Amino acid sequence: MSDHHRLFRRYLEIDAASEELVRRAAPALIRELDGVVSNFYQHIRRHKEAMARFPGGEAQLARQEIFLRDWLRSLLDHGTQGDNASRQLQVGRVHLDAAINEELMVAGMNWLRGDLVALCHRVELPEDIDRHELAVNLSRLIDFNLALMLTSYWRSFQERAMRLDRLAMIGQFTSTINHELRNPLGVIGTSSFLLRQRLEASGADAQSFAHLDKIARSIDRANSIISGLLRLLRIEQPDRAKIGLRIFLDDLHADLPAEEGLVLELRLPEPAAFGMFDPVQIGQVIHNLVRNAREAMDGKGRILISASSDPTAAEFLVQDDGPGIPIEQRERIFDPLFTTKSFGTGLGLTLAKSIVDSHGGSLRLEDGLDGRGIGFRIRLPHYYGPVRD
Numbered sequence: 123m124s125d126h127h128r129l130f131r132r133y134l135e136i137d138a139a140s141e142e143l144v145r146r147a148a149p150a151l152i153r154e155l156d157g158v159v160s161n162f163y164q165h166i167r168r169h170k171e172a173m174a175r176f177p178g179g180e181a182q183l184a185r186q187e188i189f190l191r192d193w194l195r196s197l198l199d200h201g202t203q204g205d206n207a208s209r210q211l212q213v214g215r216v217h218l219d220a221a222i223n224e225e226l227m228v229a230g231m232n233w234l235r236g237d238l239v240a241l242c243h244r245v246e247l248p249e250d251i252d253r254h255e256l257a258v259n260l261s262r263l264i265d266f267n268l269a270l271m272l273t274s275y276w277r278s279f280q281e282r283a284m285r286l287d288r289l290a291m292i293g294q295f296t297s298t299i300n301h302e303l304r305n306p307l308g309v310i311g312t313s314s315f316l317l318r319q320r321l322e323a324s325g326a327d328a329q330s331f332a333h334l335d336k337i338a339r340s341i342d343r344a345n346s347i348i349s350g351l352l353r354l355l356r357i358e359q360p361d362r363a364k365i366g367l368r369i370f371l372d373d374l375h376a377d378l379p380a381e382e383g384l385v386l387e388l389r390l391p392e393p394a395a396f397g398m399f400d401p402v403q404i405g406q407v408i409h410n411l412v413r414n415a416r417e418a419m420d421g422k423g424r425i426l427i428s429a430s431s432d433p434t435a436a437e438f439l440v441q442d443d444g445p446g447i448p449i450e451q452r453e454r455i456f457d458p459l460f461t462t463k464s465f466g467t468g469l470g471l472t473l474a475k476s477i478v479d480s481h482g483g484s485l486r487l488e489d490g491l492d493g494r495g496i497g498f499r500i501r502l503p504h505y506y507g508p509v510r511d
């Protein structure tokens with residue numbers, strides 16, 4: 123049980139005895155869950171912005187009823203125990219992806235609470251169960267789960283705020299760096315060019331030229347870091363449109379340069395799969411990930427790009443079978459200017475993450491192919507932005 127769980131449990135005064143009471147009443151309550159579930163979706167139907175979160179309409183609601191019934195059964199049977207923590211985070215993420223706002227979440231829990239409490243007073247129960255006490259304990263379990271769901275929202279908000287903070291800081295530094303470093307870099311470049319001409323005229327040794335080459339490469343790198351930082355600042359708001367994933371991947375594939383020794387595979391999704399995103403920006407992200415994979419693999423190996431969509435989001439997965447990234451470096455790979463390569467600016471992944479963030483999506487590191495390499499999963503919610511009446 124995580125610290126969060128322990129804290130919520132303590133504040134809500136949930137203990138072994140209160141959970142046992144709910145568990146004893148569970149069989150009787152579970153028999154009546156159909157009514158609770160169907161009432162919940164009656165509430166959803168009454169609010170058009172809630173209904174709009176189910177693009178699959180009634181068919182999707184029918185599937186959804188099964189999820190909710192399972193969720194309620196597990197709440198009654200296991201309370202705060204079991205594999206609740208990771209399951210709750212996952213459920214929280216699904217709702218975040220589907221752009222269900224906190225107000226709807228709180229209201230949803232309230233609809234469930236109302237019906238469950240009413241059940242406590244109606245169903246047949248063992249004689250020694252105090253109905254009022256049962257209702258209070260059940261209500262606490264609902265609040266416990268509400269708190270966990272809201273924690274997912276809060277965490278995602280914090281992550282985004284931290285990233286924006288960091289980008290704002292980069293913004294301030296970049297304009298200073300741009301002003302203060304471009305000039306000296308230009309002077310170094312010109313002077314080393316003149317020096318090269320003099321050395322050529324006087325027939326200097328190869329080592330002197332090697333040093334000049336090093337200076338030129340370092341100037342290029344410094345310049346491209348500055349340009350990369352400026353690009354990072356100029357990411358525009360995505361121009362989102364409904365995009366068929368098959369066509370998108372096919373076009374993207376045609377744009378990716380072929381390279382000997384490197385196998386680039388596509389796993390195409392079903393024809394109806396779609397996403398809501400800016401095709402230019404997301405194309406740039408995937409290009410970036412493929413380029414990274416190529417460079418990490420030194421031009422030899424396999425890269426697989428796959429795509430899929432579900433009712434709430436589209437996903438892309440870019441995997442390779444290269445050397446991978448050591449565990450201790452994994453947390454830092456999205457940090458600006460962090461790079462594992464001897465070349466490159468260390469901004470590619472920061473740029474990719476910023477683009478995905480501005481779509482309200484997530485970019486996560488995953489396992490690669492055949493137990494080697496790495497993978498990046500891009501998840502892009504179909505709905506993004508606050509949902510208001």
Ligand code: HEM
Pocket residue numbers: 166171172173175176182185186189190193212213216217220222226227228229230231232234432433434
């Ligand atoms: C408040 C209590 C709620 C509970 C306990 C609940 C529970 C769940 C569960 C267990 C899932 C499946 C998660 C998964 O795929 O792993 C889910 C998905 C979903 N929920 Fe909720 N939910 C709640 C409120 C809401 C509300 C208020 C809406 C508003 C529209 C909503 C919309 C959705 C949508 C759109 C999905 C994804 C459906 C899909 O993938 O087909 N939920 N919910």
